[in-house]
Structure formats: C-alpha cells, structure tokens
Amino acid sequence: MTAVTGTAARVDVNRTGPQPVRATLADGREILFFSAGEPTVPGVDHRDLPPRPAESPTRLRRDPQIGDWVMIAPARQQRTYQPPRAMCPLCPDPDGRSSEIPAADYEVAVFENRFPSLSTAAVGSGFVLPAATGLGIETAGYGRCEVVCFTSDHDGSFARLTAARARLVVDVWAHRTADLLARDGVAEVYCFENRGEEIGVTLAHPHGQIYAYPFRTRRTAGVLGRAAAYRVDTGRNLFEDILAREVDGGERVLVRTEHVTAFVPFAARWPAEVHVYPNRHCRNLTELTDPEADDLARAYLTVLRGYDALYGAPLPYVASWHQYRSAADGSGPAGDEAEGYLHAELFSIRRSADKLKYLAGSESGRDAFVTDKTPEQIAAELRAAIGRSRRLG
Amino acid sequence: MTAVTGTAARVDVNRTGPQPVRATLADGREILFFSAGEPTVPGVDHRDLPPRPAESPTRLRRDPQIGDWVMIAPARQQRTYQPPRAMCPLCPDPDGRSSEIPAADYEVAVFENRFPSLSTAAVGSGFVLPAATGLGIETAGYGRCEVVCFTSDHDGSFARLTAARARLVVDVWAHRTADLLARDGVAEVYCFENRGEEIGVTLAHPHGQIYAYPFRTRRTAGVLGRAAAYRVDTGRNLFEDILAREVDGGERVLVRTEHVTAFVPFAARWPAEVHVYPNRHCRNLTELTDPEADDLARAYLTVLRGYDALYGAPLPYVASWHQYRSAADGSGPAGDEAEGYLHAELFSIRRSADKLKYLAGSESGRDAFVTDKTPEQIAAELRAAIGRSRRLG
Numbered sequence: 001m002t003a004v005t006g007t008a009a010r011v012d013v014n015r016t017g018p019q020p021v022r023a024t025l026a027d028g029r030e031i032l033f034f035s036a037g038e039p040t041v042p043g044v045d046h047r048d049l050p051p052r053p054a055e056s057p058t059r060l061r062r063d064p065q066i067g068d069w070v071m072i073a074p075a076r077q078q079r080t081y082q083p084p085r086a087m088c089p090l091c092p093d094p095d096g097r098s099s100e101i102p103a104a105d106y107e108v109a110v111f112e113n114r115f116p117s118l119s120t121a122a123v124g125s126g127f128v129l130p131a132a133t134g135l136g137i138e139t140a141g142y143g144r145c146e147v148v149c150f151t152s153d154h155d156g157s158f159a160r161l162t163a164a165r166a167r168l169v170v171d172v173w174a175h176r177t178a179d180l181l182a183r184d185g186v187a188e189v190y191c192f193e194n195r196g197e198e199i200g201v202t203l204a205h206p207h208g209q210i211y212a213y214p215f216r217t218r219r220t221a222g223v224l225g226r227a228a229a230y231r232v233d234t235g236r237n238l239f240e241d242i243l244a245r246e247v248d249g250g251e252r253v254l255v256r257t258e259h260v261t262a263f264v265p266f267a268a269r270w271p272a273e274v275h276v277y278p279n280r281h282c283r284n285l286t287e288l289t290d291p292e293a294d295d296l297a298r299a300y301l302t303v304l305r306g307y308d309a310l311y312g313a314p315l316p317y318v319a320s321w322h323q324y325r326s327a328a329d330g331s332g333p334a335g336d337e338a339e340g341y342l343h344a345e346l347f348s349i350r351r352s353a354d355k356l357k358y359l360a361g362s363e364s365g366r367d368a369f370v371t372d373k374t375p376e377q378i379a380a381e382l383r384a385a386i387g388r389s390r391r392l393g
Numbered sequence: 394m395t396a397v398t399g400t401a402a403r404v405d406v407n408r409t410g411p412q413p414v415r416a417t418l419a420d421g422r423e424i425l426f427f428s429a430g431e432p433t434v435p436g437v438d439h440r441d442l443p444p445r446p447a448e449s450p451t452r453l454r455r456d457p458q459i460g461d462w463v464m465i466a467p468a469r470q471q472r473t474y475q476p477p478r479a480m481c482p483l484c485p486d487p488d489g490r491s492s493e494i495p496a497a498d499y500e501v502a503v504f505e506n507r508f509p510s511l512s513t514a515a516v517g518s519g520f521v522l523p524a525a526t527g528l529g530i531e532t533a534g535y536g537r538c539e540v541v542c543f544t545s546d547h548d549g550s551f552a553r554l555t556a557a558r559a560r561l562v563v564d565v566w567a568h569r570t571a572d573l574l575a576r577d578g579v580a581e582v583y584c585f586e587n588r589g590e591e592i593g594v595t596l597a598h599p600h601g602q603i604y605a606y607p608f609r610t611r612r613t614a615g616v617l618g619r620a621a622a623y624r625v626d627t628g629r630n631l632f633e634d635i636l637a638r639e640v641d642g643g644e645r646v647l648v649r650t651e652h653v654t655a656f657v658p659f660a661a662r663w664p665a666e667v668h669v670y671p672n673r674h675c676r677n678l679t680e681l682t683d684p685e686a687d688d689l690a691r692a693y694l695t696v697l698r699g700y701d702a703l704y705g706a707p708l709p710y711v712a713s714w715h716q717y718r719s720a721a722d723g724s725g726p727a728g729d730e731a732e733g734y735l736h737a738e739l740f741s742i743r744r745s746a747d748k749l750k751y752l753a754g755s756e757s758g759r760d761a762f763v764t765d766k767t768p769e770q771i772a773a774e775l776r777a778a779i780g781r782s783r784r785l786g
Contacts, residue, residue: 059767063660064635066615068760070660076765081748117755117763133626135638136659192754200751211755218760222459222611230457233526242457245528266529267456267463320758345758355474358593359752361585362510362604365713365738367461367611370510372469375454 017171020110025100027052031111033103034172036164040109043094043102049114056119058141060214067132069215071117071141079115081202085154090205092152101149107165108172109149110210118143118211127185129214142185146210148172154205157314158193159304166297173210174285174293177323180212181284188213188220189284189323196316198356199349208319220340223322227339239341242266243277252379254386255302259295262303264379269369270347271357272310272317272378274303277343284323284342303346306386311353320345410564413503418493420445424504426496427565429557433502436487436495442507449512451534453607460525462608464510464534472508474595478547483598485545494542500558501565502542503603511536511604520578522607535578539603541565547598550707551586552697559690566603567678567686570716573605574677581606581613582677582716589709591749592742601712613733616715620732632734635659636670645772647779648695652688655696657772662762663740664750665703665710665771667696670736677716677735696739699779704746713738 020032023042027049033040058073080089089100096102101109118141127142150158150169161169173191180189193208194201230238246253246263254274255262262276276299278292288296300319307315324340351357351372362368373381413425416435420442426433451466473482482493489495494502511534520535543551543562554562566584573582586601587594623631639646639656647667648655655669669692671685681689693712700708717733744750744765755761766774 061660061768063658063662064631065619065658066612067619068660068662068762070662071755071761071763072767073763073765074767074770076763077745133623135634190755190759192758194753199753200749201753209754211759211761213759213761218615219459220759226458226460230526238457241528265456265458267454267461269456269461269463318754318757320754347757352470356593359757360587360592360594361602361711361713362464362583364711364740364752365585366583366604366606366613368464368604368606368608369461370464370466370469372466374452374465374467377467 017175018168020175023102025049025102025111027114029112029114031101031109033106034108034110034168034175036107036168040103040106043096043104045102046096047098052119052121054121056121056140056142058117058119060139060141062130062132062137064135064137066218068218073115073117073141076115076117079202082197083203085204088154088203088205090147090149090203090207091154100147101152106149106152108151108168110146110172110176113145113147113209116145117141118145118213120144127214129185129187142214144180144183144186144210144212146176146212148176148191148208148210150206150208156206157304157308158195158206158208158319159301159308161301163294163298163301166301167294169208170285170288170293170297170300173321174288176210177284178286180210181325183212185214186212187216190217191285191321191323193317193319195319196314198316199318201316220322224324224336224340228336231339237281237339237341239277239339239343240281243279243341252375254306254379254382255299257295257299259289259292260299262299264375264382266375268347268375268378269371270349271351271371271373272307272315272346272348272382273375274346274382275343276300276303276346277341282342283326283337283340285321287326287342300344302386302389303382305389306382307346307348309385309389309392310381311350313353315348315350317346317348320347410568411561413568416495418442418495418504420507422505422507424494424502426499427501427503427561427568429500429561433496433499436489436497438495439489440491445512445514447514449514449533449535451510451512453532453534455523455525455530457528457530459611461611466508466510466534469508469510472595475590476596478597481547481596481598483540483542483596483600484547493540494545499542499545501544501561503539503565503569506538506540506602509536509538510534511538511606513537520607522578522580535607537573537576537579537603537605539569539605541569541584541601541603543599543601549599550697550701551588551599551601551712552694552701554694556687556691556694559694560687562601563678563681563686563690563693566714567681569603570677571679573603574718576605578607579605580609583610584678584714584716586710586712588712589707591709592711594709613715617717617729617733621729624732630674630732630734632670632732632736633674636672636734645768647699647772647775648692650688650692652682652685653692655692657768657775659768661740661768661771662764663742664744664764664766665700665708665739665741665775666768667739667775668736669693669696669739670734675735676719676730676733678714680719680735693737695779695782696775698782699775700739700741702778702782702785703774704743706746708741709743710739710741713740
C-alpha cells in the first residue's frame with residue numbers, strides 16, 4: 001500500500017461546473033448548496049449544537065497483519081438512527097431548528113457529517129500519515145466525511161431523479177472531488193451511496209456520502225497494482241482492455257451509448273454487480289466533457305431503475321465510484337494513478353426476491369467470494385429488468 | 394497473489410491424532426466419523442440422490458481488476474435453506490433415509506458438501522491453476538468443501554461443547570488440514586465456522602466448514618506479504634512480535650495460559666474481534682503438542698462462552714482459522730509460508746445488543762473499515778462477559 005501524504009495536488013476542472021452557495025452550521029460545519037436553477041438562499045441554523053471537538057474525534061490505527069488503516073470513531077455510537085420522519089435531518093428546514101439543512105428548499109446539498117469517520121478538526125494542514133512500518137502505529141483520524149443530499153424529497157430515490165438532477169449530482173461529485181483532492185493530506189476521494197435498511201442505512205432520505213481518506217485504501221492499492229503489472233506485461237492500460245473485451249463479447253453489456261458502457265463484469269462477486277465506464281479513459285469526474293457527463297448520468301439512472309425493477313421492490317445497493325488523481329497539468333501521468341480509470345461499481349446484497357447474500361467465512365475471513373449466479377445470468381436478468389423499467393416509464 | 398499449484402505437499406503430523414471411520418454417501422461423497430471413545434458404526438445411506446455431476450459444478454473466474462479468484466456455483470441456489478428440524482440434514486439418521494449422516498449417533502462427523510463451492514469432480518489430480526496474467530481467465534472450480542458437525546445435538550453450540558469434545562474438534566481440523574494440504578492442487582486449507590442466522594447460516598445444527606482452495610486467497614497473500622516485508626525490515630517474525638507486544642501491554646489480553654493467548658487486536662476491524670495464538674510459533678494445527686492443543690481448545694471455548702454472555706443471547710460470529718504449510722521435513726522453511734503463524738480470528742457483526750455492523754460503502758467498496766468501539770473498549774466488555782460466563786458455569 002502506497003500512502004500519499006501531504007500532496008498539494010492540483011486538479012484541472014475541464015468543465016465549468018456549478019458553483020455552490022456556502023453557509024455554516026451552528027457548530028461550525030460547512031454546508032454547500034448546488035443548484036441548476038436559481039441559487040438556494042440558506043437560512044440560519046438556530047440549533048443549540050455542542051461545539052465540534054477541538055481534536056479529531058476519530059483515530060486511525062494500522063493493522064500490522066495486513067497493513068490496512070482502520071478508522072476508530074466512538075462518537076459514531078451516538079449517530080442518528082432511523083429517526084421518525086418529522087425529525088429527518090436531511091429534509092429542508094426553513095426554521096433552522098430541526099434538521100441539518102437550514103433552507104426552505106434545496107436541489108443538492110452537501111455538508112460535513114456530524115458523526116464523521118474522519119475529520120479535519122485540530123489537525124489542520126499539518127497532517128502527515130505515519131510511515132508504514134512497525135507495530136502500534138496510531139494517528140489522528142484526519143480526513144473529511146461529507147453527506148450529499150440528492151433531493152429535498154424525503155420519499156424519493158436516486159433512481160427517480162430526473163436526468164437533469166442526476167447530471168447535477170455528477171457535477172457536484174466532480175466539484176467535491178476537485179476540492180478535496182486539492183487539500184493537503186488527502187490521498188483518495190471516494191463518492192458512494194449506500195441504499196436500503198438491509199445494508200444498514202440509518203436515514204431513509206435519499207443521500208450519498210463522500211470520504212476524503214488520508215491513506216490509499218486497500219482496494220485502490222490492489223487495483224493500481226494490477227494495472228501497473230498489466231502495463232509491464234502488455235504495454236497497455238488494463239481498464240481500456242477490460243472495456244474493449246466486454247464490448248467485443250457483448251453478452252454482459254447492459255447499456256452502450258456514444259460515451260458510456262455499463263456491463264456486468266466477467267468475474268462479478270456480488271449479486272446484480274454492474275460497472276459503468278466512460279468510453280474514453282478519464283481518471284475522475286472532473287475530466288468528463290459535457291456530453292460524457294450527460295451520458296454517464298443517464299446510464300447510471302438506467303442501471304438504478306433496472307435495479308428497482310429486478311424484484312419489483314427497492315433494491316438495497318452500494319454504488320461505489322472509483323476515481324484517481326489527474327496529472328497536475330491535465331495531460332501527463334500522475335504517478336501510478338495515471339493507469340486508473342474512472343468508473344462506478346454498483347452491487348447489491350439481495351441475491352433473490354427473498355434472500356440476501358451474506359459475507360461469511362470465505363468472504364469476510366479470506367476475501368474469497370462465492371456467487372450462485374453466473375455473470376451472464378445476472379446480465380440477462382438485469383437486461384430484462386431494465387426493459388421493464390423503461391416500459392413502466 | 395502467488396498461486397501455489399500442483400504442489401505435492403507433505404505435512405508432518407507431529408501428534409498421533411484420532412483416525413476416522415470412513416464411509417460413502419449415496420451419491421459417492423465421502424463421510425468421516427471421528428471419536429474420542431468407541432468408533433462410530435456407520436449405517437447405509439439409502440437416499441435416492443442424483444449422482445454427482447461428472448464435471449465440477451462450479452467455475453473459477455479471475456477478476457482482472459484485482460486479481461482475486463471468484464467461485465461461481467449456480468448449483469448452490471438449490472442448497473438446503475433453513476429446513477424444519479425434523480428434516481435437519483446434520484442430525485444422526487439411523488435409517489439412512491433423511492439426513493446426510495447415516496448413523497445412530499456420532500461424535501464429530503465430516504462429509505463433502507452436497508452443494509459445494511469447490512469440487513474435485515472430474516478434475517482429479519491433474520488440476521493446474523491457470524497463470525495469473527491476461528483477461529477472461531476461467532477454469533474448473535477445483536477444490537474441496539467439507540462440512541464438520543461438532544456434535545449430534547441439534548440444539549447445542551460450539552460454546553457448549555465439553556473441553557474434551559472441543560479438543561476432538563481441534564484434532565479433526567488438524568487431520569483434515571494434513572489430508573487436504575497433501576493433495577495435488579490444493580493451495581490453502583481453511584477451517585471456519587459461521588454461526589447465526591444474522592450472517593446467513595442456513596442450517597441451525599452446530600457445524601463448521603472446511604474449504605480446500607486451489608488458489609492462495611487475497612487475505613492470506615496480503616498477510617504473508619506483510620510478514621515478508623517485516624522480516625526484511627526487522628529480521629524478525631511479524632506474528633511473534635505482534636503477540637509479544639500484546640502480552641507486554643496487556644490491556645487487550647483476554648486469556649493467557651502457558652501455551653495460548655487470546656486478545657483483541659490493536660486495530661480490530663470488527664465488533665468483538667478476538668485473535669487466539671499459540672504462544673509458540675506453529676504454522677498449523679498439526680504442529681501443536683498435546684498440551685498446546687488442550688490449551689487452545691480451552692481458550693477457544695472461553696472466548697466463545699464469553700461471546701454468548703456479551704449480550705445475553707447467542708452471538709452471531711465467524712471463526713476463521715489461519716494456517717500455513719509446514720516444511721516438508723517439519724523443520725526448515727516452506728517458502729514464504731514459513732513466516733505464517735497459526736491462529737484463529739473470531740469476530741461478530743453484532744455491534745450492540747440491538748444493532749448490527751453492516752459492511753457498506755467504505756468496507757465493501759474500499760476494504761476500509763470504520764468501527765465505533767475502541768479495541769480497549771471491546772476488550773473490557775469481553776473480559777466482563779467472560780467473567781459472567783465463568784460464574785454461570
């Protein structure tokens with residue numbers, strides 16, 4: 001695992017994206033409002049919140065056996081757990097007394113998580129991740145955790161957003177990626193959505209999250225390691241070849257447009273696993289052109305609408321964006337991240353209408369997955385579900 | 394990931410363990426009965442089972458992005474799912490008509506899984522894992538999956554076994570490890586127990602499983618990679634140093650006997666995570682002396698009894714044994730596995746009396762764990778629970 005520390009990264013934003021209206025919550029956390037239409041007018045957060053802790057409330061410890069960083073966040077025991085609807089912290093709150101979002105309404109709102117796994121508190125820009133050797137390595141839980149509210153509609157879902165709103169969310173993710181990657185000590189920016197009580201979601205209001213990690217995660221390290229080895233073996237980019245092979249074969253492709261391809265991967269580990277790639281090699285969302293971002297938002301919606309049609313009920317899922325650092329000047333390599341390829345990986349833990357996939361001994365103990373559907377079966381079922389969702393509308 | 398293929402490994406069994414009575418089930422699968430007392434007398438399996446498939450019913454595909462092998466086992470869709478008690482396939486069946494175990498009673502029974510993730514069918518000893526490069530790599534799901542029944546008592550649990558029975562199970566695991574590691578094409582032998590409906594266990598009768606993988610799993614590859622790097626850095630064994638550090642500090646130690654130590658690890662990722670080490674560096678269960686095996690069985694029981702006292706209800710858990718290959722002559726190194734250190738890792742998904750830990754975006758998408766208890770809190774709670782379980786008896 002290579003840790004990237006203290007890098008003053010610059011990320012070129014090739015598109016001019018939406019600029020947020022910024023405000024501050026009662027305890028000093030930042031909130032950003034993004035709009036495609038009229039700018040949101042923030043209200044005042046009148047809540048009597050305890051001040052944020054002067055030190056990061058979380059710690060990082062390095063597992064000496066495997067090298068992973070573990071985030072230890074005891075304050076998260078107090079986090080809001082399935083509140084009644086009237087107390088939803090993600091609904092707009094014109095009075096600034098009951099939710100995290102002091103505004104009469106909003107399009108997309110982003111704020112710092114009140115119960116974060118990582119925090120910038122007290123560490124400032126001086127954070128340096130300790131060296132990777134030795135035992136007993138512990139440090140402050142530096143980083144940033146953001147909540148992204150996709151809509152003010154409590155009963156909505158990402159799948160039911162309009163294409164324009166989905167595109168705005170893509171632009172918001174790009175904005176946050178550029179902003180967070182540019183900060184000292186941030187190694188990796190991770191946009192994701194957990195959806196469904198079955199995977200432990202504690203707030204029903206449609207939202208995703210962003211983690212700015214101060215370390216390179218094990219998955220990212222593993223993928224970049226494979227891509228580097230593939231380059232040595234073949235002289236080619238791993239992900240370009242994966243995409244070309246899927247498009248050639250076609251049997252697992254779900255969506256193919258001018259700019260984007262969605263497919264069930266050759267070695268799908270999860271029920272309903274789908275990967276969504278731009279057709280052109282980009283490192284992250286900030287590199288997309290306007291037409292590419294439009295296509296990506298639409299393809300992503302198509303997959304999510306197919307998800308909910310698969311068993312005729314909202315599908316629990318994780319949507320996991322893989323992004324890498326652009327070169328400082330937007331062209332040349334950015335270390336080993338130059339091989340990285342922007343894409344989304346979506347998967348569910350629902351393996352049939354009435355059964356869940358559990359991670360047990362082989363998966364959790366050995367990282368060795370067993371699946372009971374072939375990727376081709378998964379693709380056929382999802383293709384049919386996408387067809388049904390299109391007919392429904 | 395280094396794949397070990399076609400190795401005709403020899404494993405020294407330093408102790409003389411129990412030898413099984415062998416029999417054959419109606420479809421040709423092997424069943425083994427182990428006893429500390431009188432040998433079990435197998436009956437005849439009279440069931441009209443379909444013959445085992447001539448080819449392995451499972452396939453392995455290599456994930457080109459990360460290098461993992463994924464086991465694709467569509468036949469497992471038909472596996473027995475929470476049968477009524479009278480149809481329990483793991484209860485003794487004197488008539489040989491209703492369960493997998495044709496015997497009036499048994500102590501410990503081991504048989505090949507009827508719905509395996511890996512199978513020796515049709516591949517025989519000629520299996521060679523394909524080279525690790527390239528895309529679209531697929532091969533037969535070679536290997537072996539065994540079910541280990543710890544007791545004939547349907548309503549029992551591992552925690553409620555006697556120390557003598559727990560010791561017999563340790564000996565059975567050692568026997569199976571030696572047998573399976575010696576087979577061509579087996580890279581890794583993994584003994585584990587999944588316990589609890591909350592983690593998807595489909596049969597209530599107390600049992601564990603053994604997977605003989607034809608590949609080195611990602612977790613094992615990662616751990617051995619760290620151990621090799623640690624040897625280069627320090628000239629020492631990683632696990633010996635981890636154990637020494639835990640014993641020195643003591644704040645996370647739960648059980649410490651002459652031969653065995655159980656502790657919450659420094660960077661526990663899971664609720665109630667406990668590691669159980671022999672105090673002497675052994676690669677696998679076959680290397681233990683009699684007193685070490687006795688101590689290990691007792692310490693393991695102590696932890697499991699503490700688990701069930703933690704919230705006053707059966708705790709869902711995964712118990713995951715880490716074993717490595719002994720040198721052929723029982724002394725020198727066995728490749729990079731010589732650095733490996735036999736131990737058990739136990740963990741739960743229950744993070745409080747009424748809440749589960751779910752693996753969501755950060756864990757499943759990035760292998761980056763967030764916990765909401767410090768390892769020291771976990772140790773204090775488990776120490777108190779072990780105390781309660783001892784007073785209860």
